[in-house]
Amino acid sequence: MKKLLYILLIVPIFVSAELNIEKVNNTLLxxxxxxxxxxxxxxxxxxxxxxxxxxxxxxxxxxxFSNNKNIKKMTIVNSYRALQMxxxxxxxxxxxxxxxxxxxxxxxxxxxxxxxxxxxxxxLLSECQINPxxxxxxxx
Amino acid sequence: MQNKFIFFNNNxxxxxxxxxxxxxxFLVIFSYQNIGFYKVKLKNSLLNKTIGMVDSTSTNIIKxxxxxxxxxxxxxxxxxxxxxxxxxxxxxxxxQDIQSLYVLFIDENRYFFLxxxxxxxxxxxxxxxIPEDSEAxxxxxxxxxxxxxxxxxxxxxxxTLIKPIVQNGITVGLLVIDYSENRLSSLLNVSVQxxxxxxxxxxxxxxxxxxxxxxxxxxxxxVYYDPRTNTLNRIYMTDNYDKIDFKKYYIALADIDLFKRIxxxxxxxxxxxVLVSVINIMYSHLDKKDMFIQYSGEEFLLFISKNSRxxxxxxxxxxxxxxxxxxxxxxxxxxKFSLTISIGALLNTTIEKSLQDVIHKADTALYESxxxxxxxxSYFDISQTKKLYREKLKEMIESDKLVCYYQAIxxxxxxxxxxxxxxxxxxxxxxxxxxxxxxxxxxxSYLYTHLTKRVVDYNIEKLRKDSKIKISINLSADDLINxxxxxxxxxxxxxxxRLLIEILENKSIDYKKVELSIxxxxxxxxxxxIDDFGSGYSNLNHLLNLSIDYLKIDGxxxxxxxxxxxxxxxxxxxxxxxxxxxxxxxxxxxxxQDVVNILKTFGVKYGQGWYFSKAVPYAELDKEHK
Numbered sequence: 001m002k003k004l005l006y007i008l009l010i011v012p013i014f015v016s017a018e019l020n021i022e023k024v025n026n027t028l029l030x031x032x033x034x035x036x037x038x039x040x041x042x043x044x045x046x047x048x049x050x051x052x053x054x055x056x057x058x059x060x061x062x063x064x065f066s067n068n069k070n071i072k073k074m075t076i077v078n079s080y081r082a083l084q085m086x087x088x089x090x091x092x093x094x095x096x097x098x099x100x101x102x103x104x105x106x107x108x109x110x111x112x113x114x115x116x117x118x119x120x121x122x123x124l125l126s127e128c129q130i131n132p133x134x135x136x137x138x139x140x
Numbered sequence: 141m142q143n144k145f146i147f148f149n150n151n152x153x154x155x156x157x158x159x160x161x162x163x164x165x166f167l168v169i170f171s172y173q174n175i176g177f178y179k180v181k182l183k184n185s186l187l188n189k190t191i192g193m194v195d196s197t198s199t200n201i202i203k204x205x206x207x208x209x210x211x212x213x214x215x216x217x218x219x220x221x222x223x224x225x226x227x228x229x230x231x232x233x234x235x236q237d238i239q240s241l242y243v244l245f246i247d248e249n250r251y252f253f254l255x256x257x258x259x260x261x262x263x264x265x266x267x268x269x270i271p272e273d274s275e276a277x278x279x280x281x282x283x284x285x286x287x288x289x290x291x292x293x294x295x296x297x298x299x300t301l302i303k304p305i306v307q308n309g310i311t312v313g314l315l316v317i318d319y320s321e322n323r324l325s326s327l328l329n330v331s332v333q334x335x336x337x338x339x340x341x342x343x344x345x346x347x348x349x350x351x352x353x354x355x356x357x358x359x360x361x362x363v364y365y366d367p368r369t370n371t372l373n374r375i376y377m378t379d380n381y382d383k384i385d386f387k388k389y390y391i392a393l394a395d396i397d398l399f400k401r402i403x404x405x406x407x408x409x410x411x412x413x414v415l416v417s418v419i420n421i422m423y424s425h426l427d428k429k430d431m432f433i434q435y436s437g438e439e440f441l442l443f444i445s446k447n448s449r450x451x452x453x454x455x456x457x458x459x460x461x462x463x464x465x466x467x468x469x470x471x472x473x474x475x476k477f478s479l480t481i482s483i484g485a486l487l488n489t490t491i492e493k494s495l496q497d498v499i500h501k502a503d504t505a506l507y508e509s510x511x512x513x514x515x516x517x518s519y520f521d522i523s524q525t526k527k528l529y530r531e532k533l534k535e536m537i538e539s540d541k542l543v544c545y546y547q548a549i550x551x552x553x554x555x556x557x558x559x560x561x562x563x564x565x566x567x568x569x570x571x572x573x574x575x576x577x578x579x580x581x582x583x584x585s586y587l588y589t590h591l592t593k594r595v596v597d598y599n600i601e602k603l604r605k606d607s608k609i610k611i612s613i614n615l616s617a618d619d620l621i622n623x624x625x626x627x628x629x630x631x632x633x634x635x636x637x638r639l640l641i642e643i644l645e646n647k648s649i650d651y652k653k654v655e656l657s658i659x660x661x662x663x664x665x666x667x668x669x670i671d672d673f674g675s676g677y678s679n680l681n682h683l684l685n686l687s688i689d690y691l692k693i694d695g696x697x698x699x700x701x702x703x704x705x706x707x708x709x710x711x712x713x714x715x716x717x718x719x720x721x722x723x724x725x726x727x728x729x730x731x732x733q734d735v736v737n738i739l740k741t742f743g744v745k746y747g748q749g750w751y752f753s754k755a756v757p758y759a760e761l762d763k764e765h766k
Binding site for chain 2: 122129
């Protein structure tokens with residue numbers, strides 16, 4: 001575990017001082033689960049304040065800002081590319097064109113027993129929508 | 141009392157200015173608070189102008205990338221070459237002010253990247269895009285009209301242009317151009333800031349101006365107050381002659397009787413305290429509509445409002461004031477004393493042409509009060525117009541109309557000139573006014589000292605210009621204990637061998653103080669002469685203590701010595717006394733040779749009178765002074 005921790009620390013950390021932290025906090029706080037969610041923040045540069053329950057990597061349910069595919073836990077990655085590649089990732093939070101992008105894959109949330117209220121629907125995509133071929137098939 | 145607010149009451153424009161400032165202040169605050177609104181308007185206006193060119197170009201670009209495609213989105217999604225070509229076309233729009241330039245397509249109300257000209261952070265095709273300002277994007281889709289979004293929340297972006305890409309009547313995509321914080325933004329910020337500062341500057345400048353104007357006026361206004369007594373002074377009146385509507389008032393001029401003695405005996409500081417006490421007594425009888433001005437040292441002008449009092453009530457008021465002052469007991473140290481005031485009043489001010497005339501008439505009435513024994517009230521009537529106005533007298537004293545004429549004192553044996561006695565005159569055109577017309581009016585007032593100082597200065601000037609002349613001047617016992625006169629004599633002690641001091645001796649004085657002053661003068665080298673010897677200093681012991689050099693026997697006795705035995709005996713005795721005590725005798729009023737002969741037998745050395753010469757102006761004197 002210690003070794004994993006060190007590896008995680010070496011993992012490139014998504015640096016963004018310009019993320020809309022309030023929006024991010026608000027979204028994460030509204031993730032519904034049958035049990036209380038505990039988070040681990042793999043990024044030293046993103047301060048999510050203390051509104052969320054943070055714990056150690058071992059005890060956390062959701063790992064934030066880690067692109068490490070080897071982590072078997074639910075992760076929220078820091079790029080769209082990582083979201084596409086990492087099937088364990090339930091969502092991604094990153095900056096695009098200066099705007100904070102918050103994306104959750106609905107199918108993956110459900111698979112993990114998670115959900116978001118309907119007011120957060122704008123952040124939800126389907127698995128198909130992040131698959132170019134599937135998307136192309138659906139485009140009329 | 142009106143005095144407290146007279147600054148604003150007489151300068152009502154400042155009320156309006158203050159009100160105008162308050163209105164301006166609120167207008168500026170309102171403008172400042174709404175500056176955001178104006179900022180947006182200004183920004184939009186500038187944006188429209190900036191984007192104008194890009195807007196028309198982008199419309200052509202959109203047409204070009206749409207081409208004849210049936211399905212613009214599918215074509216770009218499927219074919220990388222098509223995408224690359226379109227991105228090249230799009231890049232024609234790019235310039236240094238644009239941060240990002242991309243095309244989005246829409247699927248199930250969500251946006252995905254289709255084209256992106258950004259090479260460094262190129263977005264993947266199909267990559268989702270969640271705009272901050274999703275509502276603006278949605279409106280462009282639905283309304284199919286371009287929108288400009290001002291980016292206040294996104295760093296490094298100033299605004300975003302969103303244009304619909306419409307194919308077959310359907311919005312299939314959006315052309316998005318993000319403009320970076322650039323010259324335009326800077327200009328906007330600078331403009332808005334400039335506007336803010338301008339408003340603030342206007343406010344501050346106006347406020348400063350207001351403060352300056354009020355302060356400078358108030359400073360001037362403070363000049364109007366006597367610092368010792370905190371009452372309005374003569375300067376105020378002089379500056380506001382035209383503004384004071386004297387016709388609305390009865391006028392009274394009050395003067396504290398014999399006040400000069402208080403200053404002489406107890407000093408100016410204690411004198412001021414007494415003055416304030418008297419002023420407070422008078423104040424207590426006046427009301428808000430009245431006005432009180434300290435006209436000079438111990439003279440006060442009262443403007444009594446006709447609105448609040450009838451003529452009879454005004455008369456009663458003056459009598460009340462007079463009685464209150466008379467009954468008051470003043471204390472300095474262990475000394476208790478009382479004072480009185482004389483008042484001159486003018487009732488009918490409506491017929492007068494100027495405030496000056498009004499004051500002159502009140503002054504004339506005051507003169508009557510003084511002459512009728514003081515501690516009284518006189519009302520001006522037409523019969524008084526020919527009398528000499530004290531005010532006019534003051535003007536004459538302060539002008540070059542005040543001169544001295546010189547009468548020779550000669551050696552009775554040799555007829556040689558010993559010195560001239562300086563005699564006060566006032567030349568009023570062809571009219572020459574003698575001291576007996578002037579001095580009784582001024583006695584015991586501050587003017588008397590002022591007059592004496594003028595005479596001293598006049599003669600010192602003559603002594604400075606004429607190195608041969610020798611002069612005697614007349615000073616009263618009160619003058620001798622006046623610091624300013626003593627100081628002048630001390631400063632000109634180098635002339636003491638040519639300036640003889642004749643002391644007038646006609647009322648009771650503090651001998652010790654006079655003796656002290658004489659000692660000081662003798663130390664400076666001055667010679668002392670007692671004038672009009674025969675009254676007052678009749679105590680010969682005191683005479684000896686004063687260490688005088690000359691004694692001038694009263695002329696009224698001298699005139700009689702050739703036919704009055706008593707006069708003859710008195711003069712003979714005085715002459716003998718003086719001879720035995722080394723005091724030189726001067727006999728005045730000599731008008732014939734018989735008197736001269738008798739005086740010679742007594743051993744009297746010097747004489748003065750019409751027998752030798754009359755008093756003449758300096759210009760008529762023999763320049764060799766023989």
